[in-house]
Amino acid sequence: xxxxSKLVDRGYxxxxxxxxxxxxxxxxxxxIPAILPLTRGRHLRTSxxxxxxxxxxxxxxxxxxxxxxxxxxxxxxxxxxTKIAGATDSYSYFExxxxxxxxxxxxxxxxxxxxxxxxxxxxxxxxxxxxxxTLGNRYTPFLFKADGSLxxxxxxxxADQNAxxxxxxxxxxxxxxxxxxWLAPADNIIKGDFNGNxxxxxxELGRGWVYRALEISKLTGRVRxxxxxxx
Numbered sequence: 001x002x003x004x005s006k007l008v009d010r011g012y013x014x015x016x017x018x019x020x021x022x023x024x025x026x027x028x029x030x031x032i033p034a035i036l037p038l039t040r041g042r043h044l045r046t047s048x049x050x051x052x053x054x055x056x057x058x059x060x061x062x063x064x065x066x067x068x069x070x071x072x073x074x075x076x077x078x079x080x081x082t083k084i085a086g087a088t089d090s091y092s093y094f095e096x097x098x099x100x101x102x103x104x105x106x107x108x109x110x111x112x113x114x115x116x117x118x119x120x121x122x123x124x125x126x127x128x129x130x131x132x133x134t135l136g137n138r139y140t141p142f143l144f145k146a147d148g149s150l151x152x153x154x155x156x157x158x159a160d161q162n163a164x165x166x167x168x169x170x171x172x173x174x175x176x177x178x179x180x181x182w183l184a185p186a187d188n189i190i191k192g193d194f195n196g197n198x199x200x201x202x203x204e205l206g207r208g209w210v211y212r213a214l215e216i217s218k219l220t221g222r223v224r225x226x227x228x229x230x231x
Contacts, residue, residue, distance in 0.1 A: 041210075043108035047170050048212040048225050051094055054105040055216065055223045058096045062144040068151075069144040071096055073113045074104075110173045114182075115141045117152065117163035118215065124167065125160040142166055148221040167226070168214045175210035 012020075055071065062069035075092035092113055093106040107113070117125030143151045152163060169190070176182050190209045213226040 043111055044170055044172060044210065044212040047107040047111040048214060050105050050107060051168065051170060051214055052223050052225055054094045054096055054103070055214065058098065059144045059148055059221045059223070061096075061098045062146055063148050066146040068146065069096065069098070070140045071142060071144070072138060072140045073115070074138045075112050107170065111170050112173050114169040114171055116167045116169065117160045118165040118167050119160065120162055120164050125163055142216070144221055150216060150218045150221055152218060164218050166216045166218070168216070169209075170212045170214070172210040175208070 058069045058071055061067075072095040073092070074095055092111060093104045094113075096103050096105070119125050139153075141153050145151055150166065152166065173182075190211070211228065213228070215224045215226055216222070217224075
């Protein structure tokens with residue numbers, strides 16, 4: 001007759017469960033901060049591809065049909081940036097018109113457009129005058145001409161009249177600290193140098209805007225994608 005084990009099956013002890021959950025919490029603490037920037041980057045890369053395709057298609061349409069092709073930006077920006085993570089009225093898209101049809105190209109959620117002129121000396125010019133509004137934002141900063149080049153909207157300053165390109169920032173609004181920074185974006189604010197001393201100090205690390213950019217040459221209409229991490 002086989003011997004029966006007198007050992008009784010038992011469950012996990014409280015100590016063992018605490019150790020397991022502690023390990024899970026430790027792994028999550030390490031990995032989640034590394035994964036979140038990659039997720040935001042994916043939204044921006046997708047929006048950059050959508051915007052680039054819309055611009056290149058509009059340019060080719062203007063050339064092939066020998067017409068002027070306007071590109072309009074439409075977006076609603078929440079006025080309270082402290083609640084941006086839960087905003088439901090946030091949207092942004094490019095609108096182009098081809099063959100009499102309006103073609104919207106919607107960007108990823110929380111990705112908004114901030115166009116800037118690029119002056120001859122490489123310095124970024126002012127934002128477009130009408131881009132300073134918040135809700136119901138709709139503006140056309142440039143037109144593609146029949147030769148593929150750009151006609152820019154009138155600049156706010158004399159220096160901007162001679163801009164050589166348009167740089168369209170595609171910004172994750174969750175990385176913008178306040179509506180004041182969004183409406184009056186100095187170059188140092190975009191980079192994260194909030195005290196304006198020309199350096200990114202220890203307390204400012206990781207606080208710059210999360211963005212990609214599309215730059216369009218005024219002379220040729222060529223569209224170039226810019227990744228700030230590789231510039």
